Amino acid sequence: MTSAGFDVDRIRKDFPFLSRELPGGRPLVYLDSGNSSQKPAQVIETMREHLALHYGNVGRAMHVLGSESTEAYEGARDKVAAFVGAPSRDEVIFTKNASEALNLVAHAFGPHLWRGAEGDPRFALGPGDEIVISEMEHHSNIVPWQLLAQRTGATLKWFGVTDEGRLDLSGDVITERTKIVSIAHQSNVLGTVNPVAEVLRLARAAGALVMLDASQSVPHHPVNVAELGVDFVAFTGHKMVGPSGIGVLWGRRELLEAMPPFLGGGEMIEAVWMDHSTYAPVPHKFEAGTPPIVEAIGLGAAVDYLTEIGMDAIEAHERSLTAYALDALREVPGLRLIGPDSLDLRGGTLSFTLEGIHPHDVGQILDDSFGVAVRVGHHCARPLHLRFGIPATTRASFYLYNTTGEIDALVRGLHHVQKVFA
Numbered sequence: 001m002t003s004a005g006f007d008v009d010r011i012r013k014d015f016p017f018l019s020r021e022l023p024g025g026r027p028l029v030y031l032d033s034g035n036s037s038q039k040p041a042q043v044i045e046t047m048r049e050h051l052a053l054h055y056g057n058v059g060r061a062m063h064v065l066g067s068e069s070t071e072a073y074e075g076a077r078d079k080v081a082a083f084v085g086a087p088s089r090d091e092v093i094f095t096k097n098a099s100e101a102l103n104l105v106a107h108a109f110g111p112h113l114w115r116g117a118e119g120d121p122r123f124a125l126g127p128g129d130e131i132v133i134s135e136m137e138h139h140s141n142i143v144p145w146q147l148l149a150q151r152t153g154a155t156l157k158w159f160g161v162t163d164e165g166r167l168d169l170s171g172d173v174i175t176e177r178t179k180i181v182s183i184a185h186q187s188n189v190l191g192t193v194n195p196v197a198e199v200l201r202l203a204r205a206a207g208a209l210v211m212l213d214a215s216q217s218v219p220h221h222p223v224n225v226a227e228l229g230v231d232f233v234a235f236t237g238h239k240m241v242g243p244s245g246i247g248v249l250w251g252r253r254e255l256l257e258a259m260p261p262f263l264g265g266g267e268m269i270e271a272v273w274m275d276h277s278t279y280a281p282v283p284h285k286f287e288a289g290t291p292p293i294v295e296a297i298g299l300g301a302a303v304d305y306l307t308e309i310g311m312d313a314i315e316a317h318e319r320s321l322t323a324y325a326l327d328a329l330r331e332v333p334g335l336r337l338i339g340p341d342s343l344d345l346r347g348g349t350l351s352f353t354l355e356g357i358h359p360h361d362v363g364q365i366l367d368d369s370f371g372v373a374v375r376v377g378h379h380c381a382r383p384l385h386l387r388f389g390i391p392a393t394t395r396a397s398f399y400l401y402n403t404t405g406e407i408d409a410l411v412r413g414l415h416h417v418q419k420v421f422a
């Protein structure tokens, strides 16, 4: 399929995994990019070449390889900053993944005034204070806040989810005691894109900070952190055609500067004495030890790749796939979609149940008989599944390399699953 300005056949040639076959000569249909995306040759080759020819430790090795690695690593930071519209490259912190970025921010809150008497009150959290999340969060945006609530005695609250799979903003969830609101930009189960401006308005009226878990939005839509107006944004390399082992925290500079370090170690310090230390300026204050060098450089290559194709074009392609899939899935008897049934404010992640058939059976038969890779289970969003009264769903998620033909293969597979269980 070729939509305006977007040649999916050409893009598919960039992805080596599409050239392999499954046992029996079946083609591979990968509809699990919401879990982790595949990588184009450009990313794989950039990482291979760096490891082979340019590798040294960053920020400390005084030789050619050290300089080349440092340049490439810091160059990746420039690319990521430009990709998400960060006002400053120093606001981009490399982490291991989105989970670590979320934990880093949660860690900054506490009763302790880490700078002594001048501790920043925006991060002071104790009994009576409130943390707000939502019922549609990935566990990575639930558990760090549960741990914070347990550590500080603060109260964890959450927005509910409507039957249609939208954030339920009714009720007074955010109050004047709310210190931080952290929600998904796009749900990894429902596909719902959340109304960030509205959440921001409520949070700002209460004087609370706002964090976005953009793990499922940055890979699929143009995202500009400055325009969003929030305080922190987390995302992860492996879902955006980059490698695993690298994630990103973007934060407003003055907030990052006010926050305590997360992990201690080499390169995050300015000076160390036996009884205390002073810390490096951001972003290095948050990058203790040898960082994921080649992974960050791979993420830089991923960002180059996505930028060259254009995030608008990728978004439009996925939108047409989603429209096609919504129509096709409606025709499957007994299929219940969990999440918005219209294209309005949703991305290309479709989770569903098939009446009378366990999602694990659906996934297994799709894989064994049709080479269709989907994800089954609760997708690290157990509370959301409990909300809908189901233990698990089957999830198909699309990316720039997918085609309508692959959605047809999914639908053929689902009909076959139903025949097997008839």
Ligand SMILES: Cc1ncc(COP(=O)(O)O)c(C=O)c1O
Pocket: 034, 035, 097, 098, 099, 100, 138, 140, 141, 184, 186, 187, 188, 213, 215, 216, 236, 237, 238, 247, 380
């Ligand atoms: C919405 C959302 N948040 C956070 C994560 C966690 O990402 P990572 O495992 O890379 O930390 C995921 C991964 O599935 C996700 O979908």
